[in-house]
Amino acid sequence: MATTIRPAGDVQVIGLITVAHFFSHLYILALPPLFPVLAADLGLSATQLGLAVASMNVTTAVLQAPTGGIVDRYGSARILAAGQALFALSFVLIAAAPGLVMLFVAMLLAGIGNSVYHPADYAVLAGRIEERRAGRAFAVHTFGGYAGFAAAPPLMVGLHALAGWRTALFAIGIAGLLYAAFLYARRGDLEPPARPAVERPAAVDKWALVRSPPILLGFLFFAAIAMAQTGISSFGVLALERLGADLAGATAMVTAFLVTSALGVLAGGWVADRIRAHDRFVMAASLACAAFTLAAGLVAAWTLAGLDPTLTTLILMLLLSAAGLASGVIAPSRDMIVRKLAPEGQTGTVFGFVTTGFNLGGLVAPPLFGLAIDYGAPTAVFYLSAFFSLSVIVTLGVRARGTVQTPV
Numbered sequence: 001m002a003t004t005i006r007p008a009g010d011v012q013v014i015g016l017i018t019v020a021h022f023f024s025h026l027y028i029l030a031l032p033p034l035f036p037v038l039a040a041d042l043g044l045s046a047t048q049l050g051l052a053v054a055s056m057n058v059t060t061a062v063l064q065a066p067t068g069g070i071v072d073r074y075g076s077a078r079i080l081a082a083g084q085a086l087f088a089l090s091f092v093l094i095a096a097a098p099g100l101v102m103l104f105v106a107m108l109l110a111g112i113g114n115s116v117y118h119p120a121d122y123a124v125l126a127g128r129i130e131e132r133r134a135g136r137a138f139a140v141h142t143f144g145g146y147a148g149f150a151a152a153p154p155l156m157v158g159l160h161a162l163a164g165w166r167t168a169l170f171a172i173g174i175a176g177l178l179y180a181a182f183l184y185a186r187r188g189d190l191e192p193p194a195r196p197a198v199e200r201p202a203a204v205d206k207w208a209l210v211r212s213p214p215i216l217l218g219f220l221f222f223a224a225i226a227m228a229q230t231g232i233s234s235f236g237v238l239a240l241e242r243l244g245a246d247l248a249g250a251t252a253m254v255t256a257f258l259v260t261s262a263l264g265v266l267a268g269g270w271v272a273d274r275i276r277a278h279d280r281f282v283m284a285a286s287l288a289c290a291a292f293t294l295a296a297g298l299v300a301a302w303t304l305a306g307l308d309p310t311l312t313t314l315i316l317m318l319l320l321s322a323a324g325l326a327s328g329v330i331a332p333s334r335d336m337i338v339r340k341l342a343p344e345g346q347t348g349t350v351f352g353f354v355t356t357g358f359n360l361g362g363l364v365a366p367p368l369f370g371l372a373i374d375y376g377a378p379t380a381v382f383y384l385s386a387f388f389s390l391s392v393i394v395t396l397g398v399r400a401r402g403t404v405q406t407p408v
Helices: 007-028 032-042 046-074 077-096 100-128 131-163 165-185 206-210 213-242 247-272 278-304 309-341 347-354 356-374 380-397
Strands: none
Touching (some): 007 077, 007 131, 007 165, 032 165, 032 213, 032 247, 046 077, 046 100, 046 213, 046 347, 077 100, 100 131, 100 309, 131 165, 213 278, 213 309, 213 347, 213 356, 278 309
16 A cells, blocks of 8 residues: 555645745746846847747756656656756856846756756655645645746846846845755655555556647647746736836736736635536636736727726736636646546656646747737737637647556
8 A cells, every 4th residue: 555645744745845836936937027127238129038038948848858757767856956956046147147148048047947847846746645635735836836926026126126137136046046955955855655566557658658649738738828828927017018007017917917826726726626627617717817818908908098097007907816816726727637647657757748838838929929019019918818818728628538548
């Protein structure tokens, strides 16, 4: 019989990886709130900044699936600590040697670090957390990531106001390096309990596994979610500023989206443990997210027609808050869908592959949003985000039913 982890052990493990997930999302969104400052100080266009973010996703996309296989074979603890350290180091480098070339070099290094989190984190959750608490465990873990997203705009803008953007990047880099050292010191808490040899799963053809239709559609599902979220989270501040909002006001509106997304994740975890039709729930929430995001774009366009700025800001805050809530409740059910697809002992491989869809979305979407802004269409950020939310429904609508047969 597999070893059962006590509830106190669950709490400890979830806490460790949740803080790591917080850092990973903080780093993903650390630069976008500073785009207006970086564009002015370094002479960069929105398209160049979008390409820099995309370069991180290229590296992650290439490495994440192989990293999942490494995690399944060698364990996740040391790999997670190393990824945390590399991601943190990338921001220290940008702060120390700012410029376009170093920005791209650092983002490539960040992509290596970022490739670790999803396969390592989900492998820990699958190996250490009891089934009856799986939805809530996924929710708390994802909440840590969304909290990192929500903290990034006010934290980075606030640190910039206090000490400049270089100091802001250096500070979060050093904090991340310290946490990487802590993770390494606690590495024994993150490995799943050893199982008797008779319980070890048979060898699996990993290439055949990731080529199976349900896994491939899971990959596209994650890509659609990433593209839907990237518009508001990464380019919302810049788009709103181009539409006439000041930096503080634009940051507040995007932060509202990110905060309600984080709260939605916690609510979604409660739902995910109580329903079986996770697909239908995600489809309904995605439709709501698309509707609210489209409405926010229309209201933002009215700003150009001279609508009262105060009223516009209030309406946008409400619409983006609603869109964020709908976006957040998806996450735990999203993870439960993929967990059902993963054969025993292949959680790192499956999550490593399907979450590479996040990186495909991160590769495709930022340049599109950047081009829209550069060509004078900042409201397209909202319209494209709504379209990508609808594409989430399409990927789930055609996803093959049933579990994946383990290819031997």
